[in-house]
Amino acid sequence: MIDEDVPVLIVGGGGCGLTASLFLSDLGIRHLLVERRESTSVLPRAHYLNQRTMEIFRQHGVADDVYALSAPLANMSEVAWRTSLAGDGPLDARDLHRMDSFGGGSTEVPYAADSPCPSTNLPQHRLEPLLRRHAEERAPGMVRFHHMMEEFTQDEDGVTARITDRATGTTRTVRARYLLGADGGRSIGDTLGVTMEGQGGAWNVISVHFSADLSRWWSGDKVLITNFVSPDGGLISRYGMVAMGPHWGLASEEWALHFHLPAGVDLDLGEEATIARVRELLKLPDLDVTVHQVSRYTPEAVIADTFRVGRVLLAGDAAHRQPPATGLGLNTAVQDAHNAAWKLAAVLGGTADEALLDSYEAERLPVARRSMEWAFFAFRNHGVLHAGLGLMPGAPPEVTQANFRALFADTPMGDTLRARTAEVFATQRVEYQAHDIEIGFHYEQGALVPDGTERPPLDPMGSAHHPVTRPGHRLPHAWLSRGAERVSTQDLVGRAGGFVLITGPAADGWRLAAKRVAQAYGVPLDVVSIGADDETARYRDAEGAWSAVRGVGDDGAVLVRPDQHIAWRGASASPYAERELDEALARALGRPAGATTGRP
Structure with missing residues (x-):
């Protein structure tokens, strides 16, 4: 007996599952999210939110709330290396190096030029409640914490799962057409026989989340992270600290201290022993310390051999796990959810063929592997x-x-x-x-039409980004104006799941073709013209930034998917505009072409 029937069942209420929930709500897809924990995370482990993730949050109306709580760029624009935080010895509290970081200092110009959104920092124990609030507001009664999926089976038409309310012990049977596994790799992948490939397990990392007033000693108001390399040697001589807010810079009240232990070595992690350890490492023997949480984890660099098994899609830590360096774990998870959500919505809404879901793995697995390796x-x-x-x-x-x-x-x-x-x-x-690495990931194959052009050069050190409209790449950011309004090109793609065709002022053929093709496929397709003046275009390229990156002529067009990635582009006017756009939209929806012409 089926107690509840939903189009999508999301298992896991961390950052990945919660963002998938709010994305699906915005796309009009009813769903159920279940999370075994009673509350969101109490650990501040994941904290860095890169520009691409903030762009996604901007698209879905979450960015402003995140920025209201998170670190201003001025308080996270530098990383320091020191011998110790304090101490009065000749080798104590000495700077080893400082580096501009995350879009601050010397990195400010390229970061600001390439995105409407600065990167920011908000620890997981503050981000997840915010995401949960948004998810619950958009799907009332359908975000259920303290609910555990006991088991599931799947068939050709969907997934059947047993869900237990852990507060009451009541078990219900839920039927869904698709399941999104965002459970952190706890059970879904194992049940499906998915293999995690890679390496890890050689490090035992201890994280201490504590409160203390370090304003007299912290490395500077601009510093978010300090890495310590102690001359003293001993069991713990390499460790790091991150400011965790809720105020920032020298005003930060909370901190996370991370250190590695050699294999086979254990420590007393009781409260008094941990306080003593913090004081010892910081060389502040009288520091007033309040310990909130002590946790262990083992960094891995592993990835699933597949991201889709039948009606089940894996995302986030269920599909890939990587060390914390570069902060790619949570960011990649949010981007997984963003990719999966619009495709599930298109299939469930009847505008896309189920074959579109094959592109989820084709697109996200190579990106996740690159992130994991990096x-x-x-x-x-x-x-x-x-x-x-x-x-x-x-x-x-x-x-x-x-x-x-x-x-x-x-x-x-x-x-x-x-x-x-x-x-x-x-x-x-x-x-x-x-x-x-953070903003330039792209798809070589999937729900897109390659145009035969070479990808832009890759900086082997991962810094220099080259924005392009090459199919598979993220829509480049450029500031536009519409009257007194200033908008990013990315703002042209709304949260409700439609495609956008960006044209130049001399692209009447593409505009006419778009209207007929959109009607034939039954999909929202907004046509937006961008030009040098208000008379010939809907938006004005006042600063010339769009013309510098658009990669097509005034009579060309760029088709953008609901996830702000390029599906296709036409360099110039074409006598076969309708056929070309028909084929492009068909590929982006996993459908056979010919909706307007009646022939493939």
């Missing part, structure tokens, strides 16, 4: 920095301290060592200035 690379590169300081595994403390004294010495060799340190530490821009 995060692992950036994570391990910290060892290169330590080697650049002359630190060797197993070296006795006196050798390590001698290396640091030489580094800080007012001698020609000291100058040389400091210059080497600066050059080696600059390589960690792969983590803190990974602009192209």
Whole structure:
């Protein structure tokens, strides 16, 4: 007996599941979300929100609420490396290096040019309640925490799941056409026989979330993250700290301290022992410390061999897990949900063929693999920095301290060592200035029509981004004007799931073709003209930014999907405009072409 029937069942109420819920609500798709926990996360583990994620939040009306709570760019524009936070020894509280980060300082111009949204920082234990509120407001009664999926089966037509209300013990049977697995990899993938491939498990990371007034000692009002490399040696000599708000910069009240333990080593993680450990590492023996949470985790770099099995799609940590370096985990999860949601909506709404769902794996798996590999690379590169300081595994403390004294010495060799340190530490821009990794991911195949052009050059260090309208790439940002209103090109793609055809002022053929093709396929397709003046175009390219990146002529057109990725582009006018646009929209919807012509 079926107790409840929904088009989509989402299992998991973390960042991935909650964003999938609010995206589906905006797309008009009824769904049920179940989460085994009683509340959202109490851990601040994931915290960095990159520009692409904030663009998605902007599209779906969440960005302003996030920015209201999150770190201003001015308080997260620098990362520091130091020997310790405090202390009065000759090697204590010494700077090793500082780097502009996340779109601040020297990185401000390219980051601001490429997106309407600055990156920001909001720890998971504050972000998830915000996302939950939005999800519950958009789907009243359908976001159910403290509900656990006990088991599920699937057939050709859908998924049947047993869901238990953990508060009452009541079990109900839910039938859904599709299941989105966002359970963090707890059970759904295993049930389906999905294999996680990769590496990890060699590190045991302890995270301490605590409150303390560090305003006298913190590395600076611009600093979000401080990495410590202690000359003292000992069990814990490499560790990091992140400001966690709720105020920011020197005013931050909360912090997360992360350190690794060697395999086979354990520590007393009780409250008193942890407070003593925090004081010892920070070299502040009298610091007033309140410990909120102590957690363990083992960083992995693993990815599922498939993201779709029948009627089940895997997303977020259920599909890929990576080390925290570069902050790609939560961001990639939100982007998974964004990709999956519009495709599920199109299939369930009858405008797309179910074959469209095959493009979810074709598009997202390569991107997730690239993110996973990059995060692992950036994570391990910290060892290169330590080697650049002359630190060797197993070296006795006196050798390590001698290396640091030489580094800080007012001698020609000291100058040389400091210059080497600066050059080696600059390589960690792969983590803190990974602009192209964060915003430049693209799809080579899937719900798009390749146009045979070469992808733009990739910066091997992941920083330099080249915005293009090449199919599969994210719609480049450019500021436009409409009367007194200033909008981004990305704002042209609304939250309700329609396509957008961006044309130049001399593209009447594409505009006429779009009207007929949209009617034939039954999909919303907004035609937007952008030109140099208000008389010939709906939006004015006042600053010339769009003409610099559009990649088509005044008589060309660019077809944008609901997830703000390019599906197709036509460089110029064509006598076969209707046929070409018909074929493009068909490919983007996983359908055979010929809706307007009557022939494939």
